[in-house]
Amino acid sequence: MKLHRPAVSVYTVPTDAPEANGTLAWDSTTMVLAEVSAGGATGTGWTYGPASVGLMLGEHLATLVEGQDALDIPALHDAMCRSVREAGRPGITGCAISALDIALWDLKARLLDLPLVSLLGAARTRVPVYGSGGFTTYPEKCLADQLGRWVHEQRIPRVKIRIGTGWDQGFHRDLSRVRAAGRAIGPGTELYVDANGAYNRKQALRIGSALGHYGVSWFEEPVSSDDLTGLRLLRDTLDCDVAAGEYGYDLPYFARLVTAGAVDCLQVDATRCGGITEFLRAAALALAHGLEISARCAPNAHAAAAAAIPNLRHIEWFHDHVRIESMFFDGTLDPTGGTVQPSQGPGHGLTLRRQDAEKYRVA
16 A cells, blocks of 8 residues: 655644743644555654644655555655755654654554554553643642642642752752642652753752652753763662653664663653654663653653553653643543553544644644
8 A cells, every 4th residue: 555645734832821841931832743644544643843844744754755655664764764864863853754653653553443552562551641741930829730630630640840940049949849749749649850951960969869858759851861971970879760861863862871871761752753663662772771661742642652562651641732632633542540541443543623723723
């Protein structure tokens, strides 16, 4: 079955409140969506990034896969990666490859009339999630309300907030927000923090030591994810797990993190790293080194692949992406109880509500 030329669309959705982390602020999120058809079926994949991802998809990758066999995903993935040697793999290019790879896996499962999780082969029936938001722009009441909905209404037993803006104030603001989060979730719920690389090594060590008093068990990107030595030093020193990997756009990136001993849990984002194809390879790399992985963001894109790997810790139930995916698709997942079950229908189980999405379309 030969592939038709993929269709590409770009959507920008305003956030429901101002958002920021330790290093960045934003007021909208852009989704780039790829749809690829063959044999009367259509597969859908997406990524989050600048609208220019759509140009790479539509002007380069779409022509590359057109007319190729829809079932030969490894060959298609390899061809895409080889074709961008001069453009460079990380960033915009990696996101474009990822969106198309996810669409190809969805299409293949639909052509075979299988759930994507069955095509990949399930290692588990349900996948743990953690609530992720707690932006640094949130007042403490807004922070408490968001965490409370996840913990007390949806019974998600693990949540994450952003920190990293208080280093010039002696960490008082960061620790105040951690305390507020602890009060909102109560005992028995895991609390994670994400600094998004805002600290230097000494700052991260000081606040990481203080976080232990509040039961924080996960410290994400305490320093830049490019500082492998710093991550390793903090991993060896702090009680909480050190995590990083969300900026991985290819397998060698993850190999560097793993072989440096830089993380306790490797984060992998299928909408950045090269799609489901590379997500599974990164998981195998981590498994070979005795590590678990956590799927970063875009939970509805990750569920089937996450269920297919034995060394998964959880999926990030990220506020922005959950909101957009629920607005755009039928068949989105329900995290009540702290786990999600991958779709049992064909493919990843999502159907684009085109009319609902159209009002946000920018390209």
